[in-house]
Amino acid sequence: MSRVLLVAVGAVVVSGCAAVRPQAAFDDVRATVVERADVRVxxxxxxxxxxxxxxxxDSLLADSLTVETAVQVALLHNRRLQATYEDLGVAQAALVQAGLLSNPVFGGRSLWALDESRAPDLGFTVALEFLDVFRTPLRRRVAQNEYQAARFRVAGAVLDLAARTRAAFVRAQADATGLAMQRRVVQNAEAGYTASALLRQAGNVPAVDVLAEQALYEQARLDLLVAEGQAAESREALVRLMGLSGPAAAIDLPGALAPVPAESPLAFVRAATEGGLPVAVVDVAAVERAAVETSLDLAAARADVEAMAQRLGLTNVESVLPDLEVGGEAERDDGEWKAGPEVEVVLPLFDQGQARRAAARAELRRRQALYYATAVDVRSAARTLAQRLATTRRAALHYQTAVLPLRAQLVQQTLLQYNAMQTGVFGVLQAQQQEAEATRRYVDALAAYWQARxxxxLLVQGRMPNLDGGGLAVPSGGPAMRPADH
Structure with a gap:
């Protein structure tokens, strides 16, 4: 029996040497992220x-800011992401803990004779949870699956931050461009109001026309305030995701969004024409397959199911095999030492583990249902985003190739008519206003395209994006019309 105890104690000592190395867990996350996105973490x-x-x-911020540098700064500097990495330390520590045997329990006693005529009787005991040796592999398998789930979730948090930063950069650029367009609208409206006031002084227009131009001008100024607020907030949202503060928060955004490329860089999207218009042909089935194969959400959900299945098996074992402590006792009586084994067993008379087993089975069914629900969501997101990308790409290209060139020609022709005294100043101002409005809507369509991209x-990298509010916005109405030309 003493040899068994020595072996058990030796196993405890060896298992106590296991070290917690969270950096190893982060290396796994880094490999997962690098495999899916060309970023540094x-x-x-x-x-x-x-x-x-x-x-x-500092080096990235010293150069002109691009969407890629903004994403890289966020991944290196965002403190919330750094806090998320600590989940790896917790999961890796739990994995190490699951492989450790329970500590042995040592005890001692001393019995003194009342008359102090003889030496005290001494006794020593050591006890070890014997069945813990058999449960340890099961616990470790549970912790291994939970560790995998944590690794997938942390990698997903990295990809999420990169996507959110990319979206914030596009939104900040779009709002800055919209602000510039609105300033043009204000200048246009001010010119119209000034011209109408001068014509009114000359007696060439009625007072109602002057009031109409003034109303357009005042509304344009209010819209400018809204545009300034939107641009400031979207810029600050980008700065916040990048984790910047103080002087570093004074970032310089590029002047304009990049146009839609003629050829899509995505493998499952190809450019084509339909009715003379450029269209994006998306292989929806390919998108769906790629999304399912790479989904970190599905991988984490699958690891959760496997961990719970292992935990259910552990619960069943623990309910069948109660606590069994094996040890030894040594005692000195009348100056002589005596030693022998000691066994303690907990009999499952009342708590037979039925409640724990029922709870574990319910939790397993819940995680299985969440896994299937996640698979449905990923497939639906693939179809939704494939359609959204095709629609936004077609709309932005239509603005680039048809609407904006047409508006520019209208302004040019109106100016020629004005020089030939075939139209008045209000015709020119209205053409310019409509061109500015078309440009503003083009910026919104372009932002919607880059957001869909x-x-x-993000979806094919393995993470579920937020599908709310990412499509084309329905125009609220055309630009306000001026009075008839004079």
Whole structure:
């Protein structure tokens, strides 16, 4: 029996040497992220990598900001993402803990004779949870699946932040461009109001026309306030995701959104024409397959199911095999030492584990249902984003190739008519106003396209994007009309 105890104690000592190495977990996450997106990630733990990350951020901010540099700064500098990395330490520690045997229990006693005529009787005991040796592999399999789920979720958080930063960059650019367009509208409206006031002084227009132009001008000024607020908020949202503050928050955005490329860089999208118009032909089945194969949400849900199935097996074992402590006792009586084995067993008379088994089975069914629901959501998102990308691409290209060139020609022809005294100043101003409004709507369509691109990229990288509000906005109405030309 003493040999068994020595082996058990030796196993405890060896298992106690297992170390918690969260950096190994982060290396797994880094490999998952690099495989899906060309970005750099660093876990700031107070080491030398922190200084290298800060230097990289300073270098990125020193150059002209692009969507790619904004994403990289966010991944290196966002503190909420750094906090998420600590989940890896927790999961990896739980994995190590699951492989450790329970600590042995040592005890001792001393019995003194009342008359102090003889030496005290001494006794020593050691007890070890014997069946824990058999349950440890089951616990470790449970923790391994939970660790995998945590790794997938942390990798998903990295991809989420990259996608949100990309979307915020596009929105900030679009709002900055919209602000510039609205300033043109205000200048146009002010010119119209000034011209009508001068014509009124000359007696050439009635007072109602002057009031109408003034109303257009005042409304344009109010719209400018709204545009300024939107541009400031979207810019600040980008700064917040990048984790910047102080002087570093004064970022310079590029002047305009990139136009829609003639050829789509996505493997399952090809450009074509339909009725003389450029269209995007999307292989929906290919998108759906790619989304399902790479989904980190599905992988995490699958790991949750497997972990719960293993936990259910562990619960069943624990209910069948109660606590069994095996140990030994040594005792000195009348100056002589005596030793022998000791066994303690908990009899399952009242708690037979039926409640724990029922709860585990219910939790397993819940996780299975969530897994299937996630699969439905991923497939639906693939179809939705495939259609959204095709629609937004077609709309933005239509603005680029048809609407904006047509509006520019209208302004040019109106100016020629004005020089030939065939139209008045209000005709020119109205043509310019309509061109500015078309440009503003084009910017919105372009932003919707780049958002759809980012969402689809995120989906095929393995993460579920937010599908709300990413499509084309329905125009609320055309630009306000001026009075008849004079």
């Amino acid at each position: 660093t876990w700031r733990t107070g080491g030398a990598e922190d200084a290298a990350a800060e230097a990289a951020v 980012a969402d689809l990229d």
